[in-house]
Amino acid sequence: MPQPASTPEPSSSVPGAVHRLVDGPGGRIHLLEQGTGPLVLMIHGFPETSYSWRHQLPAVAAAGFRAVAVDVRGYGRSSAPDDVDAYRLTALVGDNVGVVHALGEETATVVGHDWGSPVAANSALLRPDMFTAAAMLSVPYAPWNPMRPTEGFARIGGSEEFYVSYFQEPGRAEAEIDPDVRGWLAGFYSALSADTMPPPDGASPFFVPSGARMRDRFPRGPLPSWLTEADLDVYSAEFARTGLTGGLNRYRNVDRDWGDLAVWDGARLTRPSLFIGGALDSSTTWMADAIAAYPRTLPGLVSSHILEGCGHWIQQERATEVNDLLTGWLHTVHA
Structure with missing residues (x-):
């Protein structure tokens, strides 16, 4: 299989990481790659880029994994379609599928922060054959519900x-x-x-x-x-x-997502999962009921952690602690 094209390093270069451009369903996807082993795909949130995983890429690579952080469509050097509805969740799940194929892999563990968290969760929900485990940072998993x-x-x-x-x-x-x-x-x-x-x-x-x-x-x-x-x-x-x-x-598609995912009403995420949130993060407090429901909604949950004194930008605010929790979980699900 042809290898993804390497690209010149931009000013946002992360030491040790290789920049690549691959083809996805919505156009090109720019990514940072470091290490070898089972694929770990990292999805950033708003308003960030693949650079937000600069502390995790070397740590995950050193732990024995192929760490890949993408620029989500519309960000960085990835394609930015003009149509608003091109940014619905199902399209971003499709991009993740395209990245896995482009990298010559069959499966991946997916890790998401902020908006990347529901993208990661829905990747494992819609394609559990490909995304065999999901880690969610800052934004808890919440199944579809009837309110628009x-x-x-x-x-x-x-x-x-x-x-x-x-x-x-x-x-x-x-x-x-x-x-x-x-x-x-x-x-x-x-x-x-x-x-x-x-x-x-x-x-x-x-x-x-x-x-x-x-x-x-x-x-x-x-x-x-x-x-x-x-x-x-x-x-x-x-x-x-x-x-x-x-x-x-992405925010302008919440109702489209609601329509697209209605068939998944109340769906549980059964793949092995991890949640890490910040105690001072409004996402954690606004969605406290979702976290309390994890025994029912996340039957594959391996562990859930609330970091005291931490805000929303969790993998950047508390990089060492998040790296330890993330790599420990990765070794558990890949044992």
């Missing part, structure tokens, strides 16, 4: 607008992001980081008053301890080049 997502998000907001609702209209969020991509990213990362997030009794950036912008409530001050100026340069350079529409289009 946009209706549920509208209820969460109350008198203010929940950020997922704010993201629904194409161009609206882009209008506040594009004039200062670096500043917007710094504020968004800070708002969900343990050492820079607003106090619990403060105004949340993830609820937007009428006529306001998300960034109006972003923290102002030093960067989170996990994010260096150089790291922020990498992210901001990528998104200044591509824009954030591809990532925002």
